[in-house]
Amino acid sequence: MEFDVVVVGAGPAGSMAAKYAAKNGARTLLIEEHAMIGSPVSCTGHISVKALNECELPEGNFINKRIRGAFVYAPNYHSIPIDGKRTMTYVVERKIMDREMAKAAASAGAEIWVDTAVRSVKKVNGGVVLEAVSEGKRTEIPAKVVIGADGVKSMVAKSAGLGRIPHVCAGIQVEASYEPRDDEFVEVFLGQRYVPKFFAWAVPTSGDCCRIGLNADSDAHMYLDRLLKEHEIVSKKARGTVDLIMGGIPVGTLKSTVTDGVLIVGDAAGQVKPVSYGGIYMGTRCAKIAGEVAAKAAIEDNVCSARLKEYERRWRGEFGRELAFGLEFRKIFGRMTDEDFNEAVTALDDPEILDMITQYGDIDRPSLLARQFFKLSTKERVWRFVKLFSRVFF
Structure with missing residues (x-):
C-alpha cells in the first residue's frame, strides 16, 4: 500500500505531525524504530503549561508534579526565587505521555508500525520510497511525502541531503532521593566548575525523588559526577542515584528543513529553544504545520520542494526571531x-x-x-x- 504521508519517529513531534496529516485527509503511517513508543527516555520531562496544551492532551496520569517556580543558585550559592505564583510547568512521565500522543494520532486515522527502522530515503517520481527494516525484515515503504521526526541524528535528513544539525550538546541526568527546598520549585545551578556554558537542575518528581542533571558540550558524565559529589548543595541532598539517562540536544537548525518529498520536524530540524533546551512546545507547533502541509501537498499530487516550502516559511515566520535571540543569548x-x-x-x-x-x-x-x-x-x-x-x- 502506498501512503500519502509517512512520519518517521513517534516522539511528540512525530505523533503530532501524523495526527495532523491524518486529520487533513492523508493516508498516514507513523513508524517508530523501537519496539515500544516512549522507550528509551532521553528527556528530563519538565515541560511548560503551553507545551502540554500544544500536545493536545488533557491532564492525565502522566503528570507527576506541578511546578510554579525556580530557585536559581549562583556559583557562590547566593540564590533568588523566581515564583510564577501559579502552575508554570509540569513534570511528566514521557513514556506515558508519548504513548498517549501516539494513540491520539491513531484515533485521527494514522496507522502505526513499531520496531521499524528507516535505513534510507530514495526520491522517486512523485514521491519517495523508504527502505526500512520492520520486525527484522527488509521492506520498502512508498509514500508521497516523508516527515522526518527521528531526532538529532536524523537518518531522513541525512539521506535526503539536508545535512546535520550544526551542534549537538549532551543532556545527562539521574533520578535520586533528594529533598527539594520546595517541591513546587525546581532548582537551577550555575558555575563553570560544574556546568561550563550551561546550567544544572534538580527537578522534583514523585515522593522524595528529583531528577538531577545538566547539559555539556563534552565530558557530561564527569561534570555530573562532580556536581553530585562536590556541589555544596547537591552533594548534601542527593542519595541513591538510579536511572541514568543521556541524550543529544540540538543547538541551531538545519539550513533547510524541506526538499522534494521530504519535511524535517522537531529535534531533527533543530526546533529546540537555545535558552532552556526544551523542544516539545516548538516541536509540536511546527509538527502541526508539517502535517497539514504534507497532507495537502500529497492530496494535490504536488510534493516538490517549492510546494513544501510553505512549511519552512510558516515555521520560521513563527519561531525564527525567537531562535535567533536564543542563540545570541547562548553566546x-x-x-x-x-x-x-x-x-x-x-x-x-x-x-x-x-x-x-x-x-x-x-x-x-x-x-x-x-x-x-x-x-x-x-x-x-x-x-x-x-x-x-x-x-x-x-
Missing part, C-alpha cells in the same frame, strides 16, 4: 565567568525585578522578558544587569 551566557554569574544573580535579587520576571517570564518565549528588562533599564539593579551582559557580549 553571551557561554562567555560568562563565575564572577559574572554572581554579579547577575545579586543584581536580580530585587522585589521589583523579581515581580517583573514573574509577570513577563515565559520559558517558551524568553525574548518577551528581555524586552521588559530594557524598559526598566533606568533602575540601578537592572542597569547593572544590562551593563554586565553588554560587557560580556562586546
Whole structure:
C-alpha cells in the first residue's frame, strides 16, 4: 500500500505531525524504530503549561508534579526565587505521555508500525520510497511525502541531503532521593566548575525523588559526577542515584528543513529553544504545520520542494526571531565567568525585578522578558544587569 504521508519517529513531534496529516485527509503511517513508543527516555520531562496544551492532551496520569517556580543558585550559592505564583510547568512521565500522543494520532486515522527502522530515503517520481527494516525484515515503504521526526541524528535528513544539525550538546541526568527546598520549585545551578556554558537542575518528581542533571558540550558524565559529589548543595541532598539517562540536544537548525518529498520536524530540524533546551512546545507547533502541509501537498499530487516550502516559511515566520535571540543569548551566557554569574544573580535579587520576571517570564518565549528588562533599564539593579551582559557580549 502506498501512503500519502509517512512520519518517521513517534516522539511528540512525530505523533503530532501524523495526527495532523491524518486529520487533513492523508493516508498516514507513523513508524517508530523501537519496539515500544516512549522507550528509551532521553528527556528530563519538565515541560511548560503551553507545551502540554500544544500536545493536545488533557491532564492525565502522566503528570507527576506541578511546578510554579525556580530557585536559581549562583556559583557562590547566593540564590533568588523566581515564583510564577501559579502552575508554570509540569513534570511528566514521557513514556506515558508519548504513548498517549501516539494513540491520539491513531484515533485521527494514522496507522502505526513499531520496531521499524528507516535505513534510507530514495526520491522517486512523485514521491519517495523508504527502505526500512520492520520486525527484522527488509521492506520498502512508498509514500508521497516523508516527515522526518527521528531526532538529532536524523537518518531522513541525512539521506535526503539536508545535512546535520550544526551542534549537538549532551543532556545527562539521574533520578535520586533528594529533598527539594520546595517541591513546587525546581532548582537551577550555575558555575563553570560544574556546568561550563550551561546550567544544572534538580527537578522534583514523585515522593522524595528529583531528577538531577545538566547539559555539556563534552565530558557530561564527569561534570555530573562532580556536581553530585562536590556541589555544596547537591552533594548534601542527593542519595541513591538510579536511572541514568543521556541524550543529544540540538543547538541551531538545519539550513533547510524541506526538499522534494521530504519535511524535517522537531529535534531533527533543530526546533529546540537555545535558552532552556526544551523542544516539545516548538516541536509540536511546527509538527502541526508539517502535517497539514504534507497532507495537502500529497492530496494535490504536488510534493516538490517549492510546494513544501510553505512549511519552512510558516515555521520560521513563527519561531525564527525567537531562535535567533536564543542563540545570541547562548553566546553571551557561554562567555560568562563565575564572577559574572554572581554579579547577575545579586543584581536580580530585587522585589521589583523579581515581580517583573514573574509577570513577563515565559520559558517558551524568553525574548518577551528581555524586552521588559530594557524598559526598566533606568533602575540601578537592572542597569547593572544590562551593563554586565553588554560587557560580556562586546
